[in-house]
Amino acid sequence: MRQPFVAFVTLAIASVLAVPSPVVKRATTVEPVSAATESALTIYAQFARAAYCEVTNTWSCGAACNAISGFKVQAYGGDGDAVPRWYVGYWPAKKTAVVSHEGTDPTQFLSLLNDAEAEFTTLSSTLFPGLSSSIQVHDGFATAQAASATAVLAAVKQIFSAQGISSVTLTGHSLGSAIASIDAVYLKLNLPSSTTFKTVIHGTPRVGNQAFANYIDATFSDFTRITHNLDPIAIVPGRFLGYHHASGEDHIESDNSWEHCDGQDNTSTLCSTGAVPNILEGNIVDHLGPYNGIWYVTNSASDMLYALVSLTDPPPFTPTLAICRIGTTFC
Template sequence: MKTTTITATIAALFAQLAFAAPVDNLDARAFDEMERRAASAPVERGFTETTVEERASNWVTNGPAPPMAMDVASTWATLARYQSCVRAGYAWSCADCNLLGGSSKNTVLMTGGDDGATPVHYVVNNGSHLIIGIRGTNSNDPASLANDVNFVLVTPSETYYPGIKAAGGMVHAGFYGATTRVAASLAPTVQAAVQGGTTNVIVLGHSLGGAVGQMLGVYLTSLLGSSATVYVRTFAPARVGNPAWADYVDATMGERSQHMVNFNDPVPHLPPLAWGFRHSGNEVFLDKLGSLDPLVCSGQENSHCADKYEEPLNWLASIVQYVDSEVHMGPYVGVTLRGNC
């Protein structure tokens, strides 16, 4: 489908929505360090409106951004390969899948999604962790693009996010709809695997899949409770919700939820801050193309990291260019995400 045709399709969708209602297994040492840091990070419970007010005065937007430890960066590279395998299906036999040990070391428990309204996704057991991968926007499918352009802010269900109404959290309607469909598809498989004894869950996603991955990870944290530890590691996610949502994510997951941004990729700047959206904390930033040395960015929307490239964007007209751009696909610590893998 040509870009001009897709742009016209998006414009029509926008007109409707404007009036719509509201390597082998993971490196053990690196993952141990990830878990240690997460265990020491404060995670609040009983999230309330008062919590939001208190945290609002403590946002860090220009704090330090030190280099990430090499072993932790290596773990991100491994996770990028898992993300690249999101379309491999049950065969698990593409180039990146083979570097991860192929089907002999990774059991695909389920695959789902139609690559349209519901992003393609999988659940894999690699012997020590459940890995969930979620694909980004399919720029050739109007239903997939519709998830992106339905940017009305809505209050999500308390069933998925306890306390979200009191917190004032609101999320992107299109991302939320996609999340509920993905959750319905894979939650039974995840619950069964956790009951079977696999208690570490890692949610991955890229672009649209990164936004869905964050929302899914927060939901699974509530759903699974103390029976599992859920981590979110996403690549180039769009902004998911308002500042109260960003605080809700940080309070619920702390450092267990992180997102990686590649240099001047425009997608993580969408929807714009001016529209009332905000990223949660724990950004991991690659400050130049091909960087193997990520920066660990303190606070939300750190001006020393991706926000240095924040600028007005003609989002609606150029969304196809952005989601298919080279910088958007990587490399992420040396790994380029392969859309056909």
């Protein structure tokens, strides 16, 4: 297997030197996100953060769980390794089923996504009945989503039956956000047509091809992906490889101001695609946060973050910020 640093350098060069194929002209217009909208999105970052912790039926994972009172866990799984952690539960305050997926070590994730051999795959006709074969996603994301798909669907159906609801909310960060994007399509095809969907995801890589991005846009009216400053994960895999973002980007600037970016892969410098033209100009720490004051930090990622503290003024985080570090009381 190619070493992470070698993979990173290989694709860094490819990102700089490769000549992109012709693409649809992208939007450049942005508009400020209101303070009320920013505030309302905070709780979805908490749901995504909880997926990094060992959620149980008691909903006692620490700060992330404490921030969401009354939540009732229906099912959970994953081992944090081969299968990312996930959970499904009922959120009485919004009368919705919530599905959340764990992310992964961003240093390894960047190497994976920057692999020039990153392959598309057509989604399983068994899991995605009737979906056009023109819609394709990253092979690794499809595999990760399939690992928990049937268990997630069963849990959502149980909540619908027990609570008499028809609403699903999906969250996730990093790899978890990619899984959540595919989950949205999966659940849409396997739940009653009356089901409503809300998706709020953080630090999302490009998940699929143009047909996938177009399907998301055409199918989901409440789809928000939040990007942070110079996060390089948000611009990989590259557009020159055929990957494209769906619409719905809200971008957080270095001064914590927010901009809503119109269209797919908005090329304004106030949006991730325009702000980070290639991964050499990105900052992997920005992938970790903060999102609404919340950091996503696993053991390996926190080691990296601590190592960078001395290089950053001011430091990228303080102990008072909401950090989730697997295996500690930070969660």
